[in-house]
Amino acid sequence: MxxxxxxxxxxxxxxxxxxxxxxxxxxxxxxxxxxxxxxxxxxxxxxxxxxxxxxxxxxxxxxxxxxxxxxxxxxxxxxxxxxxxxxxxxxxxxxxxxxxxxxxxxxxxxxxxxxxxxxxxxxxxxDQSPCRCGCGGMVAGREFLPGHDQTALHDRVRQIGTVAQFLDWFDVVRGTRPFA
The missing domain is CATH 3.10.590 (ph1033 like fold)
Known part of the structure; x- marks a missing residue:
């Protein structure tokens, strides 16, 4: 506020x-x-x-x-x-x-x-809203509790597989392939 x-x-x-x-x-x-x-x-x-x-x-x-x-x-x-x-x-x-x-x-x-x-x-x-990672914690003036943005990101990477598989999936979804 x-x-x-x-x-x-x-x-x-x-x-x-x-x-x-x-x-x-x-x-x-x-x-x-x-x-x-x-x-x-x-x-x-x-x-x-x-x-x-x-x-x-x-x-x-x-x-x-x-x-x-x-x-x-x-x-x-x-x-x-x-x-x-x-x-x-x-x-x-x-x-x-x-x-x-x-x-x-x-x-x-x-x-x-x-x-x-x-x-x-x-x-x-x-002013509080739920942490965007889904942990149930409440935050004010930001979207994540400290460190929870990284936890949320890595949880989603694991749902796809490895980091390399995540990058491939992301590039297909975005329609970009930075490497041949």
Missing amino acids: IHITLGAERHVDPTQDALHRDRVGYSDQMSQLALYDANHGTWKLGERAQGEQYTLMSYGGFVRQAIEIESIDPVVGVPAGDKQEGRSIINGRVLTAGHPVYDMYVHKTSPVQGVRNPVTYVDGPV
Whole structure:
């Protein structure tokens, strides 16, 4: 889960902002839609962000909003060297009471406290999914438990036979034969 720590609401120049916003940050007077509009971009996100399903927005030590991520898109149309270059926009649906992520986090103490970087990542129980190897273990923010990708690969190779037989089979399936 992506976790973003917000600052207090401040006004910005819409002509200088990639999303043409007039404010960013948090205020008690903001509706949930206004909070989303002000803060769903422009963030410096790591590669891990692409595999996340949810974003939490926190202010003052409490989670103020939860978003189900629909897409993460690059900021476009900014000049080279602009501070918004290389940043991303989180597009999604603002969650409400009754959704497990909302109920678990919103209006509760933030799972991340006292960090310098506003963007962090949280492994929460709602983010977990089964390990792709089929072991029954649960993972968050990745597809396999450590080492289980190799176990899954070698289990499949054994189903074909030897490594050489696996390579031959693979080449036939793909329609390629790298060696004569």
